[in-house]
Amino acid sequence: MAINLMDIQKVKIGGPAGEKLSSASFFDEHSSTRLRTVRQAEPVRPRYSIRKALRIFLIIVVLGMINWGAFLFFKIHSVSQRVTIQNEPRSLMQDVGSVVASVVIPSREPLRGEADGRINILLLGAAGTNKPGQNLTDTVMLMSINTSAKRVALLSLPRDLLTKVANTQLSTKINSIYQYGLSNDQGLDPIRNTVSEITGLPIHYSLVVDFSAFTQFIDNLGGINVTVERDIYDPRYPGPNYSYETFSLDKGFQHLDGATALKYVRERHDDPEGDFGRAKRQQQVIQAVRNKALSLRTFLDPFRLGNLLDTLGESVKTDVTLDEVERFVTLIREVDTQNVTNVVADAWNKDSLLKVSHLNTPAGRAFVLVPRTGNFGQVQDLVLNIFDLDRIRQRRAELDKESATVTIVxxxxxxxxxxxxxxxxxxxxxxxxxxxxxxxxxxxxxxxxVQDNTRGAKIYTLDELLKTLPATRATDNAILNSSTDFVILVGKDMVRPLSFEEDSVEEFKKSEDQQEYFEPSND
Structure with missing residues (x-):
């Protein structure tokens, strides 16, 4: 006896009157064999299994995000206590509040210098604690960020640059000023104020990096990629305990670990440009580190990020507060890293801003670098126009056209x-x-x-004379009756700046390792 489909429907739903059929009624009408056939046709439906799995997955994700956020908050708080240079300690809740506020509330205080369209950051690199010359700064660099054009410029000042220590009568090499500030309980103020006087710009922020941290930081990043411009072979690279070791690196694309990257930025013996070539390589590595550190892969790796933050906490000092970190990270990610202006103040030729000279000391002659003009006017002009160097070249072209004549008194x-x-x-x-x-x-x-006999007709020459010497403009033409375009009455203020005799670059290179620290002394 066959079972028709209507009978099966009635079994599932009910009899003719809509009432449910009992299992007994069903057995009365059909055999047990056919019953098993009908029951096998009913699908077994797993209830809520997919929905439950989705809920569990979302819970895991949320818990992971909470743990990651908590880890990041505590890590940032811990690091900020060790890294930042500030007068008042901050609590954990203040740091957490700062991070949350930066995310929830879009409005914020601008960074120092941002309202003027330019932020200037002093970057210093020192050997570090328990190292020879631990607080001598081999790297003295000014980073400027054009906040409107989203561009970055780097100016490197050589460590042997002789300068006055700001707000004192002392003179020394610029690489010794950070040590001077620490020894006199003044911290970063002397070097920050000195660089400000040299460049003519306010220094809004400062960052000091221990070279040992530099090595560890790059290792934690997984290394960096650079293009080496020339083969390097230096059998006299400084090793441990004042020894020497050989450092070599082939020209071309290279992936550098921390130790090799440190040698790459400190090497100068085998570089034909010496200290100035080293400054260029330092700028190159800074860009490579920036690209790697701000990558999404680095940020999403909690172990790598934690190690990076620990390294910063141990060996980095800065006056950037936690409130400002978020804006800095955003700003640095926005800048055009393919269009970075790199400038090194060097002393290689007669057109350079600096020249090699020396001072006589009880220990013998100490070779130093001094401004070729006797003052930092040209350096300040360069820094002021660093985002538009064509302006300087155009002014020089106009100056050549004027073909001015000068009389010196x-x-x-x-x-x-x-x-x-x-x-x-x-x-x-x-x-x-x-x-x-x-x-x-x-x-x-x-x-x-300076007496201007052209009455402003040769304005480019006049402007350069006033800035380069430097000099003031005579209020009348009573200095000397001369047929030349300009008359320069040289005053006593030119004696000291022009007292430095020029020495050869070769002598300077030979002496580079002999006297790294230069004790500040009165003029």
């Missing part, structure tokens, strides 16, 4: 000064026609003055 009291001023004008400003005149009154003038 010596009012300094030093008979050797006029010829030094002449060399300065010929080498730096390319002025060809220069005459000398005797001083009408035998008195010493305090300040150098």
């Amino acid at each position: 010596n009012g300094s009291g030093d008979k050797n000064i006029p010829t030094k001023v002449e060399s300065l004008l010929r080498e730096q400003l390319k002025i060809k026609s220069i005459l000398f005149a005797n001083q009408l009154k035998q008195i010493a003038w305090e300040h150098t003055t």
Whole structure:
């Protein structure tokens, strides 16, 4: 006897009157064999299994995010207590509140310098604790961020640059000023203020990196990629305990671990550009580290990120507060890293901003670098226009067109000064026609003055004279009746700046390892 489909439907739903059929009624009508056939046709439906698995997965994700956030909060708080230089300690809740506020509340205080469109950051690299020359800064670099154009510029100042320590009468090599500040309980203030005076710019933030942290940081990143411009082979690279070891690296693409990267940025013996070539490599590595550190892969790896933060906490000092970190990270990710302006103040030729000279000390001659013009006017002009260097080149082109003539009058009291001023004008400003005149009154003038006989017709030459010497503009043309375009009355203020005799670059290179630390002394 066959079972028709209507009978099966009635078994499932009910009889003719809509009432349910009992299992007994069903057995009365059909055999047990056919019953098994009908029951096998009913599918077994797993209830809520997919939905339950989804809920469990979401719970795991949320818990993971909470744990990751808690880890990040505690890690940032711990690191911020060790890294930041600030007068008042911050609590954990203050740090957590800062991070949360930066995410929840879009409005924020601008970074220092941001309102003016330019943020200047002093970057220092030191050997580190328990190392020879532990607080001497081999790296002195000014990073400027153009916040509107989203561009970055790096200016490297050589460690042997001789300069006055800001707010003192002391002079020393720039690499010794950070040590001076620590020894006198002034921290970063002396080096920060000194670099500000050299560049003519305010320093908004500072960052000091221990070279041992540099090695560990790059290892935690998994290494960096750089393109080496030339083969390097240096059998005299400084090793442990004042020994030497061989450092070599082939030209071309290289993946560097921390130890090799450190040697790469510190090597200078086998570089034809010496300390200046090293500064260029330091700038190159900074860009490579930036690209790797801000990658999504680094941020999403909790172990790597934790190790990076620990390294920062141990060996980095900065005055960037936690409130400002989030904005800095965002700003740095926005800048155009393919269009970074790299400038190194060097002393290689007559057109360089610096020159090699020396000081006589009880230990012998100490070779130093000094501004070729005797002042930092050209450095300040370079820094001011670092995002538009074409402006400087255009001014020089206009100056050449003016073909100005100059007469030099010596009012300094030093008979050797006029010829030094002449060399300065010929080498730096390319002025060809220069005459000398005797001083009408035998008195010493305090300040150098420029008389403009063109009455503003050759404005580019006048501007360069005032900035380069430097000098003030005469209020009248009473210095000397001359047919030349300009008359320069050289004052006593030019004697000290132009007193440094120029030595050879070869002598300087030979002495680079002999005297790293230069004790600050009175002028």
